[in-house]
Amino acid sequence: MNLMHFLLVLAIATNGLLAGLNMDTGLVKLPTRRRIGAVAYAAFARGNDLGNGLVVYPILGIGAALFTVLATALAYLEHFSMGLLLPLSLAFLLSLLHTAATTRAAPVMLSIKDAPDDEALLRAKLDRFARWHAVRATFQVLTFFVLLWALIVS
Amino acid sequence: MPLVALVRDKREFLDMVDTTVILVVSTTALSGIAAGTSLDVSIRQLPARHRIGVLAYSVYSQATDLGTAVFWYISVGISAFLLALASALVALLQRVPMVHTLPITLFASLWVVHLVNNRL
Numbered sequence: 001m002n003l004m005h006f007l008l009v010l011a012i013a014t015n016g017l018l019a020g021l022n023m024d025t026g027l028v029k030l031p032t033r034r035r036i037g038a039v040a041y042a043a044f045a046r047g048n049d050l051g052n053g054l055v056v057y058p059i060l061g062i063g064a065a066l067f068t069v070l071a072t073a074l075a076y077l078e079h080f081s082m083g084l085l086l087p088l089s090l091a092f093l094l095s096l097l098h099t100a101a102t103t104r105a106a107p108v109m110l111s112i113k114d115a116p117d118d119e120a121l122l123r124a125k126l127d128r129f130a131r132w133h134a135v136r137a138t139f140q141v142l143t144f145f146v147l148l149w150a151l152i153v154s
Numbered sequence: 155m156p157l158v159a160l161v162r163d164k165r166e167f168l169d170m171v172d173t174t175v176i177l178v179v180s181t182t183a184l185s186g187i188a189a190g191t192s193l194d195v196s197i198r199q200l201p202a203r204h205r206i207g208v209l210a211y212s213v214y215s216q217a218t219d220l221g222t223a224v225f226w227y228i229s230v231g232i233s234a235f236l237l238a239l240a241s242a243l244v245a246l247l248q249r250v251p252m253v254h255t256l257p258i259t260l261f262a263s264l265w266v267v268h269l270v271n272n273r274l
Contacts, residue, residue, distance in 0.1 A: 012182070012186070013186070015186075016182070016183075016185075016186020016187065016189065016190060017186065017189055017190040017193055018190060019186060019187050019190055020186060020187040020188060020189055020190015020191040020192070020193065020194065021190040021191070021193060021194040021198075022190070023187055023190070023191065023226075024190065024191040024194045024195070024226075025194065027222050027226050028218055028221065028222050028223045028226055028227075029199070029218070031221055031222055032214060032217045032218050032221055035217040035220065035221060036213055036214060036217045040210070040213055040214070041214070043206050043210050044202060044206060044210065044211065044213075044214040046205070046206065047201075047202030047203070047204075047205035047206035047210075047211070048198050048199055048202040049198070051198070051201060051202050051205050052197055052198050052201050052202075053198050056193075056197055056198055141187075144183070144186060144187075145183060148179055148182060148183055151179075152175065152179060
């Protein structure tokens with residue numbers, strides 16, 4: 001296995017895990033707030049997103065973006081074919097967009113930690129977080145699929 | 155061997171390989187998402203019960219069971235399992251080299267173990 005394949009496999013593995021984590025949050029966890037109410041969901045989020053989530057998400061998020069950037073940089077430096085450069089460049093762009101969306105979503109979730117248990121206030125914060133999470137999850141899942149395309153081409 | 159037959163054989167061979175590659179890539183895509191989902195439940199959601207208490211966690215857990223969780227987990231799990239089995243079957247039927255068939259079959263076997271473990 002050469003260095004390009006090694007980096008691609010690492011990028012796919014971390015992006016795949018992050019894609020599953022994001023889809024679970026968007027499709028299973030966040031919709032629960034409508035059933036149990038914003039206050040009860042915020043209590044759960046303080047133990048989940050603001051518990052181990054503070055370690056897991058940054059590690060996976062930074063790792064996935066880093067391996068994607070490294071694989072793309074290597075492809076340019078080693079003058080790989082356009083067939084591989086195209087999906088890798090697209091994955092790099094999607095990774096940047098995911099990071100940008102995360103910089104909007106994360107502060108909203110962090111602000112829930114010390115927010116009072118006010119239903120209306122927490123509902124507004126959680127709705128805002130859910131919107132930005134949907135954006136970043138879309139970019140991130142697309143990154144994963146585009147990297148799989150790059151692996152096939154390589 | 156006539157040239158036409160050789161070309162036809164080569165095309166058939168490439169078609170067979172393409173089928174295996176498509177199945178393996180599809181399995182990888184779904185399995186990656188399934189692994190991320192499991193990781194989220196194991197190291198983010200479940201440990202939350204120690205921080206917020208089992209009663210508060212139970213309220214959340216029961217609400218997810220009534221929501222999209224059942225549909226999402228079952229559809230992702232079953233789809234990935236079926237694709238993994240199809241990949242192994244096609245690889246064996248097409249006599250793909252053992253260096254590729256072995257990990258594909260091992261992967262499908264691990265999905266069987268995963269599903270059996272879920273039933274227990």
